[in-house]
Amino acid sequence: MNIYSVISQNKWRTWLIMALFVVFITTIAYVYGKADGSGLLFAGIALVLAGITSIGSYYYSDQLVVATTGAQQIQKKDNPELFRIVENLAIGDGLPMPKIYIMDDPSPNAFATGRDPKRGIVCVTTGLLQRLNKVELEGVIAHELSHVKDYDTRLMAIVAILVGFIAIFADIFMRSLWFGGERRNNDRDNQAQTIFLIIGIVLAILSPIIATLIQLAVSRKREFLADASGALLTRYPEGLASALEKISSDPRPLRKASNATAHLFITNPFKGKSGGAWFASLFDTHPPVEERIKILRSM
Amino acid sequence: MSLTIILVAIIVIALLYIWLTYNSLITSKVRVSEALSEIDVQLKRRTDLIPNLVETVKGYAKHEKQVFEDVTKARTGIMNAKTAGEKAQANNALTQTLKSLFAVAENYPTLRASENFQQLQEELSDTENKIAYSRQFYNTNVMDYNTKLQVFPTVTYAQMFNFKPAEFFAATEEEKQAVKVSF
Numbered sequence: 175m176n177i178y179s180v181i182s183q184n185k186w187r188t189w190l191i192m193a194l195f196v197v198f199i200t201t202i203a204y205v206y207g208k209a210d211g212s213g214l215l216f217a218g219i220a221l222v223l224a225g226i227t228s229i230g231s232y233y234y235s236d237q238l239v240v241a242t243t244g245a246q247q248i249q250k251k252d253n254p255e256l257f258r259i260v261e262n263l264a265i266g267d268g269l270p271m272p273k274i275y276i277m278d279d280p281s282p283n284a285f286a287t288g289r290d291p292k293r294g295i296v297c298v299t300t301g302l303l304q305r306l307n308k309v310e311l312e313g314v315i316a317h318e319l320s321h322v323k324d325y326d327t328r329l330m331a332i333v334a335i336l337v338g339f340i341a342i343f344a345d346i347f348m349r350s351l352w353f354g355g356e357r358r359n360n361d362r363d364n365q366a367q368t369i370f371l372i373i374g375i376v377l378a379i380l381s382p383i384i385a386t387l388i389q390l391a392v393s394r395k396r397e398f399l400a401d402a403s404g405a406l407l408t409r410y411p412e413g414l415a416s417a418l419e420k421i422s423s424d425p426r427p428l429r430k431a432s433n434a435t436a437h438l439f440i441t442n443p444f445k446g447k448s449g450g451a452w453f454a455s456l457f458d459t460h461p462p463v464e465e466r467i468k469i470l471r472s473m
Numbered sequence: 474m475s476l477t478i479i480l481v482a483i484i485v486i487a488l489l490y491i492w493l494t495y496n497s498l499i500t501s502k503v504r505v506s507e508a509l510s511e512i513d514v515q516l517k518r519r520t521d522l523i524p525n526l527v528e529t530v531k532g533y534a535k536h537e538k539q540v541f542e543d544v545t546k547a548r549t550g551i552m553n554a555k556t557a558g559e560k561a562q563a564n565n566a567l568t569q570t571l572k573s574l575f576a577v578a579e580n581y582p583t584l585r586a587s588e589n590f591q592q593l594q595e596e597l598s599d600t601e602n603k604i605a606y607s608r609q610f611y612n613t614n615v616m617d618y619n620t621k622l623q624v625f626p627t628v629t630y631a632q633m634f635n636f637k638p639a640e641f642f643a644a645t646e647e648e649k650q651a652v653k654v655s656f
Contacts, residue, residue, distance in 0.1 A: 258599055265511060266606035268614075409609075 180399070184325040188332055192228040195336045199224035209371045227339060235331035236287040236295060239438065243285075243430045245275035245297045252276075256303065259312055260296060260319075266407050267319050272296045281426040282306065285438040286318035287327045294322040305424070306417050313414030316404035317440060323403075326396050330438050338434030394461050397440075401466055405473055415470040422463040494627050498636055501618035505639045508611035509557055512642060515604045516551055516564060522600065523548045523567075526593045530574060533584035537577050543570040557611070557640040564604065565644075571597070608642045615639045 203220030207213055231238075250257040257274060264271050272286075272294030282302040288294040296318045298311075306314065321327050405411035421441050431443035442460045527541050547570045550563040575594075578584050585591075619638045622631050 258602075262602050262606045265515075265603055266609050268508060268511070268610045407609075 180324050184329045188232075188325075188329045191329070191332060191336065192232065195228050195340070196221065196224040198340065199227075228336065231332050231335040231339075233289070235335040236289055236293065236327070239287050239331050239334050239435060240275060240295060240297065242432065242435060243277055243297065245277040247273055247275050253303070255308070256298070256311070259308070259315055263312065263316050263319055263407060267316075267323055269294065269319060269323055272319070272322060274298075276300060276303070277430065279429055280304075281428045281443070282421045282424050283428050283431075283443050284314050284318055284440045285435075286321045287331045287438065288322055289328050289331070290325065291322050294319075294327065296322070299428070301424070301426070302421070305420055309408075309410060309413035310417035310420065312408050313404060313410070313417045314440060316407040317400050317414055318404075319407070320400040320403040321396070324396070324400070326400065334434045334438060338432070397461055398466065398469065401470055402473075405470060411470040411473040415467045418463050418467050418470070490626075491630055494621075495634065498618075498621055498627070498631065498634075501614070501621055502636070502639075504614045505611070505618050508607070508614045509642075511607045512557075512560065512604065512611055515600060515607050516560065519564075519567070519597070519600045519604065520548050520551050522593060522597055526574070526590075526597065529587070529590050529593060530578055530584060533581045533587075534577055540570070540574050540577050544574055546570075557615075557642050561608075561642045561644075568601075605644075608644065611642050615641055 200217055200221045204214070204217040207216030248257075253274075253276070260274055261271060269291050272288065272291075273296070275295060275297035277297055277299045279299040280301040282299060282305050284296070284298040284302055286294065286296050296315060298314070302314065303311070321330070401414060404414055408414070418441065428439070428443035431439065436443055437460070439460075441463055523544060527544055530537075531541065544567070547563065547567040550566055551560065554560040554563040578590070621627060622636055622638055
């Protein structure tokens with residue numbers, strides 16, 4: 175598998191996820207409409223809204239992701255050393271110079287986003303800059319640039335926003351079932367509605383799990399791939415290996431990370447703790463760091 | 474009758490194959506020349522720094538004429554180089570002469586302490602890093618292109634369309650050792 179097939183696969187998956195999102199939301203709306211007795215109108219509205227959300231997220235998900243992390247863009251004069259590292263590695267990868275963002279957080283971590291390499295964004299935390307030396311930082315940046323080059327960033331940003339949307343949607347759905355369950359009692363097809371109600375509840379419970387599974391599918395393998403192509407770029411796998419060691423040994427979780435954005439980061443930002451909701455702890459968005467380090471060291 | 478159909482089918486498949494591989498060869502070739510122009514940008518940056526550097530050193534070490542001449546000559550060498558091989562060679566020559574220039578500078582503590590000189594030195598080493606990275610990108614593309622040219626059956630018609638293997642941008646021996654890591 176070469177880089178160009180990875181890119182086309184990522185582009186294809188992006189469209190797939192966007193389409194699945196629309197189908198998923200519309201299906202839930204359909205079921206909800208049946209349970210609620212309001213019929214197809216509800217599904218129609220959901221179809222339009224989900225379509226707009228899906229297309230909108232294609233264009234704006236990267237900016238939204240950066241906004242949720244609260245990172246600030248920097249210029250060359252703010253941190254010439256970091257700027258030069260990114261500049262050099264971008265030249266080595268044949269990429270246009272990405273924008274650099276810094277996130278004020280003592281927990282060392284990094285992520286990349288952007289719809290395509292021309293709009294690439296690389297973001298590191300202040301904790302990362304403090305703890306890593308130059309070769310380690312190069313390893314991390316090379317890993318992030320590989321995500322940009324492979325169009326992983328497009329796919330992952332869209333997943334972050336659409337999955338986040340599903341989580342919110344599921345929440346609203348559960349609540350409205352809770353509070354709106356009184357007024358349907360005297361309808362003649364009471365039985366059918368009860369069935370739909372049950373399906374609706376099952377879907378509401380399932381949706382965050384499906385969302386989490388999507389995150390897993392898009393994240394785990396590509397971390398290995400980005401590690402490998404990053405090491406190929408710096409010609410020094412040990413840099414990234416020791417950076418990963420330092421990052422994972424730091425116990426502090428990242429404050430601004432959420433379930434929707436966890437898979438974007440170079441290692442799991444929650445540091446093994448639950449990311450808030452109960453289902454997040456059931457799955458891991460990242461392959462074990464020990465395994466990644468072992469593979470890097472055997473290169 | 475059936476023989477002609479088979480023949481026509483073979484010719485159509487062969488033409489389709491040539492059409493597809495021809496396009497991919499062109500893409501690779503364009504990538505190679507784009508990568509080379511990135512090296513040019515960095516080489517230009519390096520040659521632009523030289524006059525300033527020479528002037529600065531001259532201010533402290535007037536009588537080291539030979540070194541200045543060598544550096545200036547090597548700089549002109551880069552500007553006149555046409556092919557990737559020539560450029561690599563000229564760039565390596567400049568690296569060598571710059572080494573003697575910095576060796577000379579070692580003898581002048583006031584020069585070494587000068588802020589201007591330090592800044593130039595830093596920019597120069599940054600540019601050298603950038604040349605190294607753009608060379609890496611270029612050579613990766615050259616390897617990709619040359620491999621495509623040499624595989625069968627592309628190799629049989631590539632010459633017909635006048636595709637020639639691209640030249641690598643060779644590093645100096647020392648640089649090669651510096652980048653070498655065990656994979």
